[in-house]
Amino acid sequence: MARVPRVKLGSQGLEVSAQGLGCMGMSAFYGPPKPDDDMIHLIHHAVDAGVTFLDTSDIYGPKTNEILLGKALKGGIREKVELATKFGIKYDGNVREVCGDPAYVRAACEASLQRLEVDCIDLYYQHRIDTRLPIEITMGELKKLVEEGKIKYVGLSxxxxxxxxRAHAVHPITxxxxxxxxxxxxxxxxxxPTCxxxxxxIVAYSPLGRGFFSSGPKMMEKLEEGDFRKYLPRFQPENLDHNKILFERxxxxxxxxxxxxSQLALAWxxxxxxxxxxxxxxxxxxxLEQNIGALSVRLTPEEMADLESIASADSVKGSRYGAGISTYLDSETPPLSSWKS
Known part of the structure; x- marks a missing residue:
């Protein structure tokens, strides 16, 4: 019997587990890749427990995380999961580039389908917004991919x-x-409020503050070689001393x-x-089991207010990412009218 309830994600018809599983750290960014067999076992365990909403991207590895999921979904697992992946960050080994060009969107989708060994992606996100061309141009190609049955639902990150x-006006965003x-x-x-x-x-990534709410500043001692959290502003000593107060509270x-x-932070x-x-x-x-346990933590309005009062804007020092990584703050695209003229 699944322990994780199901919810409707957006208003377009997609239904997912109320808690998903971010798969990035299995293959990339948080130290060396973990053994495939162990990660496949973990994914199967998650699905058996009712965590069926699996999140990956073609940039995780790059590409190796999608290949891992492709292996994990064999043997009848595919029918049990909602599979989300992303496109939009090109990486040639040296340079990262955000791209939303229609031909690239299509090529990226085809490549992800092959690596995942599936006929259709349930939720396909644009991972980062290409600010060189109107969002309507990228969305037009995504709409075609939906019509062709290669993807079911469209997302943005x-x-x-x-x-x-603007994107939602071209094709509904799920x-x-x-x-x-x-x-x-x-x-x-x-x-x-716009969503x-x-x-x-709304799909919340890093809900545990990239692991910070699991063990606080102590997590820095456990990070492996190549873990990019070592370089994030919030984890630098001058900010960590301040940020540990939030963890302690x-x-x-x-x-x-x-x-x-971590259960409390996730329950929030x-x-x-x-x-x-x-x-x-x-x-x-x-x-994973501990995270699922967060679904059973019930917070009163008073407890929510307490948490929100200690987690105000000035309770955290340091930005989310270092220089050069785009976020929603720099995701505005040129107007479509300027593109046509």
Whole structure:
């Protein structure tokens, strides 16, 4: 019996598990890739427990995370999951480039289908917005891919409210992926209300602050060689000293509540609404189980208010990413009229 409830993601018909599984760290960015057999076992365990919404991207590896999922989905697993992947970040080994060109969109989709060994992708996101061409041009090609049955639903990641509106006018957007957690709350001002107005689902990545709410500053001692969190501004010593205060306060509330700090942080995201699906990533079954346990943590309005008062804008120092990585803050695209002229 599945322990994880199902929810509707957006208003276009997609139904997913109320908690997903971010698969990036299995193959990339958080240290060396983990053994395929172990990760396939973890994915199967997640699916058996009812975590069926799996999140990957062609840039994770690059490409190797999709290949891993392709292996994991064999033997009847594919029919049980909602598969999300992304395109839009080209990487040739040296230079990263954001690209939304229609020919590239199509080529990227075809390549992902091959690596995943599937006929159709359930949710296909533009990973980052190409600000060199109107969003309508990229969306036009995605609409064609839906019509051809190669993808079922369209999503955007790290897109501004105005970019979301323009994209949604071309073809309905099912989900927006964004970073949302107790230490990343800027999306609440403009993007979340826009999604709700348009009936777009919200997929929260890094809901545990990239692991910060699991063990606080101690996590830095455990990071492996090649883990990009070592270079993120929030994890630098001058910011970490300040940011640990937030972790300590969350830890205190969790102790009173009888749960772990990561469960409390994840429960806070779950309590944002039924239209929000967090996708915590992990490479360990015990962490997966703990994350699923967050669904059973019930927070009172008073506890939510307490958490929100300690997780205000000035409670965190340092930006989310280092220089050179685009986010929704630089996702505006030229108007379509300028493109045609």
């Amino acid at each position: 790290e897109a501004s409210a105005s970019t979301i509106r 989900a927006i992926q964004l970073e949302w957690s107790l230490w990343t709350r800027d999306v609440e001002d403009d993007i979340i 709700r107005e348009l009936g777009i689902g 969350v830890n205190e509330i969790a102790a009173k509540k009888g749960c772990t700090p 995201v779950h309590h944002q609404g039924n239209d929000v699906v967090p996708i915590p990533g992990t490479t360990k079954i015990e962490n």
